[in-house]
Structures are given as structure tokens and as C-alpha cells.
Amino acid sequence: MSNDDLANIATTLMADGKGILAADETVGTLTKRFDALGIRSTEQSRRTYREMLFTATGAAEFISGVILHDETIRQKSSGGTLLVQVLSSQGIVPGIKVDTGAKPLAAAPGETITEGLDGLRDRLAEYHGMGARFAKWRAVIRIADTLPSPGCVSANAHALGRYAALCQEQRLVPIVEPEVLMDGSHSIERSEEVTGIVLHAVFQALLEQRVSLEAILLKPSMVIAGTESPRPTSVQQVATATLRCLGRHVPAAVPGIVFLSGGQRDQLATAHLDAINRLPGPKPWKISFSYGRALQDPALEAWHGRDENLRSAQQALAQRARCNGAASRGTYTEEMETKSAGVGTPAHRREGHDD
Numbered sequence: 001m002s003n004d005d006l007a008n009i010a011t012t013l014m015a016d017g018k019g020i021l022a023a024d025e026t027v028g029t030l031t032k033r034f035d036a037l038g039i040r041s042t043e044q045s046r047r048t049y050r051e052m053l054f055t056a057t058g059a060a061e062f063i064s065g066v067i068l069h070d071e072t073i074r075q076k077s078s079g080g081t082l083l084v085q086v087l088s089s090q091g092i093v094p095g096i097k098v099d100t101g102a103k104p105l106a107a108a109p110g111e112t113i114t115e116g117l118d119g120l121r122d123r124l125a126e127y128h129g130m131g132a133r134f135a136k137w138r139a140v141i142r143i144a145d146t147l148p149s150p151g152c153v154s155a156n157a158h159a160l161g162r163y164a165a166l167c168q169e170q171r172l173v174p175i176v177e178p179e180v181l182m183d184g185s186h187s188i189e190r191s192e193e194v195t196g197i198v199l200h201a202v203f204q205a206l207l208e209q210r211v212s213l214e215a216i217l218l219k220p221s222m223v224i225a226g227t228e229s230p231r232p233t234s235v236q237q238v239a240t241a242t243l244r245c246l247g248r249h250v251p252a253a254v255p256g257i258v259f260l261s262g263g264q265r266d267q268l269a270t271a272h273l274d275a276i277n278r279l280p281g282p283k284p285w286k287i288s289f290s291y292g293r294a295l296q297d298p299a300l301e302a303w304h305g306r307d308e309n310l311r312s313a314q315q316a317l318a319q320r321a322r323c324n325g326a327a328s329r330g331t332y333t334e335e336m337e338t339k340s341a342g343v344g345t346p347a348h349r350r351e352g353h354d355d
């Protein structure tokens with residue numbers, strides 16, 4: 001498979017009006033989300049939950065790809081079909097999380113380095129054989145008065161470059177995810193500054209590792225004030241700062257940008273994406289979503305671990321997928337939300353990832 005074939009997969013993932021569902025929570029992270037709602041986390045209950053997401057009527061129209069976790073890519077549906085095939089048969093491209101988590105970075109208190117490069121070539125080959133066509137690696141950058149340190153930024157950027165090169169060698173499209181966390185009291189200006197520094201380092205590392213930029217997708221965080229910031233920001237401010245930062249630091253060769261939601265309320269994540277797509281000015285890349293919590297939270301809440309709620313959970317997912325599909329075209333309106341009245345902000349939404 002050439003880089004042209006990989007670029008075609010990237011283009012498929014960025015199809016008009018579609019985005020990516022991130023359903024790759026580790027067992028630990030999903031167990032925490034289940035615990036918050038009193039749902040028992042077992043291999044079986046996690047499979048039931050994922051199967052519910054992957055078979056939701058009306059969602060596939062707006063979902064081009066799904067990111068799976070290692071446990072899920074090996075699981076079968078209740079009807080005995082591999083979940084990967086359940087996705088492929090609906091025209092949804094299966095993807096796989098391949099990092100092994102953010103671990104404490106030595107000599108850098110409060111900072112992490114994402115691990116998983118050892119043995120990665122073989123794992124990628126195995127996942128490709130199982131039907132995965134793209135991969136994800138999440139680097140985590142924390143903002144504080146003296147953070148991030150240059151060492152943390154360069155170590156994480158280097159790992160993203162090594163990962164992306166290995167993915168392309170093994171015929172998977174790498175999703176390159178440098179997440180600048182929303183946690184903290186920083187301003188939107190500081191978020192823009194740090195996001196710019198991180199993106200600059202990441203693209204330098206990708207070029208050093210000879211990654212074909214036409215065959216990656218970038219999964220950044222939006223430029224947004226910290227959750228403890230005393231100065232609230234408007235949707236318009238977030239959209240303007242985010243697009244300005246991306247315009248300065250993301251080469252035009254990259255086919256697509258798919259945002260993570262990072263703990264934003266689900267409807268706000270949709271409104272931000274929509275506002276970014278409505279902004280005038282040059283946008284050389286397509287801009288869509290690769291949300292985890294902002295797509296799943298209302299569905300998880302509706303399901304609550306009970307079979308009798310599976311249908312309403314699927315409707316909740318389809319509703320978020322439809323709204324975000326519209327936001328990826330810049331045609332989302334608040335009226336589209338009337339069907340989901342009553343969907344609030346679950347207490348567990350702000351829980352981050354352990355991995």
C-alpha cells in the first residue's frame with residue numbers, strides 16, 4: 001500500500017458531514033465511567049456497550065470511523081460477528097488506539113510522556129491484519145505557570161513522529177493527537193501560545209521522521225481557557241483563537257483536523273466545531289470531530305447498563321452524531337437539539353483519561 005492509498009483512507013475518514021467516534025477507552029477509564037453510574041464493568045458489559053454504540057440506527061450516516069481499544073477489536077457482537085466487521089459492513093473504517101498510556105516523565109514533576117513504541121511495529125502489523133486501517137496515539141501536555149517544560153514537549157513530539165512513521169510503514173493512517181489539557185486556571189491566550197508551541201514541535205518531529213503529511217490526520221484540542229479560569233470565553237473567541245492557531249502551525253498538506261472534546265460539555269463541543277467551520281478565511285484542511293465523551297456521554301447516561309434502555313441510548317448517540325455532522329459542515333443550529341431536551345452534563349464528564 002502506497003502513501004496514496006493511505007491518503008485515500010484519510011480522505012474517506014474526512015468525508016463530508018462525517019467525523020470519528022473515539023470509543024477506545026482503556027478498561028480502567030471505561031470502568032471509571034461505568035462506576036460513576038453504578039454500572040458493573042465486565043468484559044461482557046463493555047462489549048454490550050460498544051455493540052450498542054456501533055449499531056445505533058442513524059449514527060453511521062455521520063460517523064466515518066471508530067477508534068477501538070485492544071479488547072474491543074478482538075470481540076464479537078452478541079450475534080457472533082466480529083465488531084470490526086459490524087463496523088466495516090456499515091462503511092465505517094475501524095481504527096485502533098496503539099499507545100500504552102501517558103506515564104510520569106522522569107525529572108519533570110506533573111508531566112507525562114506517552115509510551116508504547118517498543119514492539120509497536122509488530123502490534124501495528126497484527127492490528128492491520130485484524131482490519132484496522134488507522135491508529136491513534138495521544139500525547140498529553142499540561143499547562144501551569146511553569147509548564148509545559150521544553151523537555152516534555154520535545155519528548156512527546158518525538159514519540160508522535162516515531163509512531164506516525166511506523167504506522168505509515170505498516171499501512172495504517174496515523175491520527176496524531178497532541179492534547180493540551182483544559183485543566184487549570186490559564187487564559188485562552190496562554191492556551192493559544194502553548195498549543196502553537198506544541199504543534200510547531202509536533203510537525204517538526206513528523207518531518208524529521210519522514211512522515212507523509214498527506215497521509216495523517218491531526219487530532220488537536222481546541223484553544224480554550226482552563227476550566228478554572230476566572231475569565232469565561234465565548235464560542236466565537238474559542239473558534240477564532242483555534243483557527244488562528246491552526247492556520248499558523250498546521251501545514252496545508254494535512255488533509256484533515258479532527259478535534260477531541262477534552263471534557264467540554266457535549267453541546268458546547270458541537271457549537272465550537274460549528275463556529276470554527278463557519279469562520280471565513282482560508283481553511284486548507286477539512287475540519288471535523290473525533291469525540292469520545294462529547295459523543296458518548298448522553299448515550300452512556302441513557303443506557304445506565306440496562307437492556308431496556310439500549311434503544312434510547314442509541315437515539316442519544318445518533319442525536320449527537322447528527323448535530324456534530326452538521327457542525328462539521330457549519331450548518332448546526334440550536335433547534336437541532338430540541339429532540340435531546342433533558343440531556344444535561346453528567347457529573348462524570350469532567351473525568352479525564354488515566355491512559
Ligand code: 13P
Nearest residue numbers: 022260261262291292293
Ligand atoms: P474526548 O473527546 O473525550 O476528549 O476523547 C477523545 C479521545 O480520543 C482522547 O484520546
